[in-house]
Amino acid sequence: MHRSRAVMAWNVFKFCTALRGLGSIMILLVLGVVGVTYYAVVLNNYGPALYDGGIDSLISLVVLIPFHSLLVMLLWSYFSVVLTDPGSVPPNWRPAIDEERGEADPLNGSEFSGVQSDQSNQRIRYCRKCNQLKPPRCHHCSVCGRCVLKMDHHCVWVVNCVGALNYKYFLLFLFYTFLETSLVTLSLSPHFIAFFSDGEIPGTPGTLATTFLAFVLNLAFALSVLGFLIMHISLVSANTTTIEAYEKKTTPKWRYDLGRKKNFEQVFGADKRYWFIPTYSEDDLRRMPALQGLEYPSKPDFDSQEF
Numbered sequence: 512m513h514r515s516r517a518v519m520a521w522n523v524f525k526f527c528t529a530l531r532g533l534g535s536i537m538i539l540l541v542l543g544v545v546g547v548t549y550y551a552v553v554l555n556n557y558g559p560a561l562y563d564g565g566i567d568s569l570i571s572l573v574v575l576i577p578f579h580s581l582l583v584m585l586l587w588s589y590f591s592v593v594l595t596d597p598g599s600v601p602p603n604w605r606p607a608i609d610e611e612r613g614e615a616d617p618l619n620g621s622e623f624s625g626v627q628s629d630q631s632n633q634r635i636r637y638c639r640k641c642n643q644l645k646p647p648r649c650h651h652c653s654v655c656g657r658c659v660l661k662m663d664h665h666c667v668w669v670v671n672c673v674g675a676l677n678y679k680y681f682l683l684f685l686f687y688t689f690l691e692t693s694l695v696t697l698s699l700s701p702h703f704i705a706f707f708s709d710g711e712i713p714g715t716p717g718t719l720a721t722t723f724l725a726f727v728l729n730l731a732f733a734l735s736v737l738g739f740l741i742m743h744i745s746l747v748s749a750n751t752t753t754i755e756a757y758e759k760k761t762t763p764k765w766r767y768d769l770g771r772k773k774n775f776e777q778v779f780g781a782d783k784r785y786w787f788i789p790t791y792s793e794d795d796l797r798r799m800p801a802l803q804g805l806e807y808p809s810k811p812d813f814d815s816q817e818f
């Protein structure tokens with residue numbers, strides 16, 4: 512009995528080690544795609560065209576300047592998601608005692624069943640695996656082996672959970688990846704189309720193959736990231752995580768839905784200057800408890816719902 516348990520523990524350990532190994536491979540894969548793309552766009556095609564003079568130089572600048580700016584933002588967001596702890600439960604965490612449900616009930620007690628789902632959502636949950644109480648919106652991740660605050664999903668591309676503290680960085684990563692891959696697809700499409708023309712195309716087989724590969728990879732990423740981006744825009748505008756979107760099917764009214772603008776601020780912060788960069792202003796971090804991942808403002812009244 513003991514022995515089999517030890518074997519099982521060993522297998523689980525090996526599995527986790529394998530996943531961690533896969534983790535670094537995924538980072539290398541992302542950097543590999545970036546490298547192939549950089550080679551195709553900058554070193555092969557638009558870099559040399561800079562010296563052609565005239566309209567060619569101008570077009571190269573129009574491609575190369577946004578290409579490099581977006582690449583910086585993309586890598587900054589990517590490594591912010593990879594390196595930021597998505598949020599763990601502080602040791603011996605206890606829920607705050609007050610509970611606003613006392614004030615929510617008498618106001619609209621008569622006709623709304625939403626109040627009940629409100630209370631059931633508010634019950635304090637416990638994680639058996641971590642042996643600790645779960646803050647609201649917290650979920651246990653089986654890959655990370657711990658509870659993660661406002662867990663959205665475990666993402667293999669970033670080798671990390673996406674949760675309260677790095678969700679904004681993840682969304683920015685999607686956003687900049689979409690812009691960058693679309694730009695690359697557009698700028699390489701003339702070179703791609705040239706493959707299918709009868710004329711002679713300049714370049715060695717190696718450089719041509721890289722251009723071909725970069726075009727196909729970037730087109731595939733642009734399309735799949737667009738799908739994710741659309742999904743997450745609708746999740747943010749309803750103040751829902753991917754996990755909650757599955758659970759929510761039984762409770763049509765959602766206590767954290769504060770209206771589109773406030774929902775957006777709960778993820779991106781209220782300071783506009785920080786919306787497009789993967790970090791928060793000191794003021795926002797102080798003023799908005801949601802950004803710390805432990806407490807979330809909820810609607811005082813389910814009746815005043817917009818959508």
Ligand SMILES: [Zn+2]
Binds near residue numbers: 638641642650656
């Ligand atoms: Zn847990």
Ligand SMILES: [Zn+2]
Binds near residue numbers: 653655659666671
């Ligand atoms: Zn995880």
